[in-house]
Amino acid sequence: MADKPPVHAPDTMKTAAKAAEGQAPAVSSENDISAFLQQAAAMPGPAQGGGKLIFALDATMSRQPTWDQACHIQAEMFNEAGKISGLSIKLVYFRGFSECRASKWFSNPAELSKAMSRIDCRGGRTQIRKVLTAAINASRDEKVSAVVYVGDCMEEDVDELCHRAGELALFGVPVFLFQEGREPVAEQAFREIARITKGAFCRFDAGAAQQLADLLKAVAIFASGGRQALTALEKSGNAGARLLIQQMK
Template identity: 30%
Template sequence: MIMLPAIIRPNKTTALTRAVAAFKAQRRPAHIGLVIDATGSREHSWEQAQTAQLRMFKDLAGLKALQLRLLEFGGGKVTDYGWQGDALKVAKKMAAVRCRQGLTQFIPALEAFEKDKTKADALILIGDAFEECSNAVLMPSWNLRDRGTRVFCFREGDDPVAASVFNTIAETTGGRSIKLGDQLPLADLCSGAALLAAGGEDALKRLPNAKARQLLLPPPKP
């Protein structure tokens, strides 16, 4: 009886996995920062946001070529979890976060990345309000731009001040400012920003969500 060799089917890989895998041969992994608003105004949508954020962390889990740094704020305090190479550990810490009353703390969070010896390739800001001095975002935004850090701002709700400030931060740093919605879920946008930071525009083009992909791609040069 002749034994035929078993057919080995290759494992399917996601676009994010393929894009980030290229960084394994490089000395410096891609560094992505996360700044998450955990103030009281987000409490009504917190469970949904946590589900979306967990999905993003699962996409990144196990990829040693990525370093993540999570900062979240609430109750007038910014909590910095430092750079982590294990996305599941970051997800576990994020899952324990609960919303607390207090003003937003986006500026101190931006300054933390601005002054960090380790440069972030991209920052992802998530929130629904901005309750600080609008002009004070300019200096850290300029400095982040000069470091080559793009900031992607993903906004819940229709707060006009938050929309204006997030637009300014994104335009200054070369990132994007996008309002979340049914066709623009947080997980797709965050994964797209990670793709862009890890593998550039070619990697982002493989993001399944066409609308998110289109909005995250930089506009064509004139």
């Protein structure tokens, strides 16, 4: 099935867009990435008091040991997001064999948390390419303020992922990647995606619940109010906002 915007039913999860069968991976050159970033730098940030945030999750079996804790932290982030006027969130997740699904846009945190509570982990390989493709397709239709991705590993072609990250950067959409654990291949890929999109990479461990909660809250604030709102949050003492600002050049 060719890459195209996912179609969403009102209350059900639908399969997200995926790459065409048999298509050769696209490899991005350093010049390509530089051109993407130059164009992305000229694009405006999210407007005050609104915004759309894509929240993407790796729901493969390797995350099962800490899944319940992660869901609790993310539910807190959704509740914080619900206090921000006009912020909408789309949930995207992958698991199992070629399963990648995207929700409708949620503005009610209770509905979003309920949708996430129905997700369980299933064995399979990572599908970060599909997450980036879904974000690109959504950005063609409307302004997306940011993408959050939470995962622990990466089992795909890093050059193809960077090419798609460059496409997303053309829309001025930063990707904030939060890695659970310390898998080095994933860290390298996540850092590069963050660099290309002018987002941020952060690592968290199973015991760092408050750190992740602060980081997710900071991203929600950025998606709603842009860098000005993030700076105000940093001045209030939020450690997550400070860490993101340090990386977002």
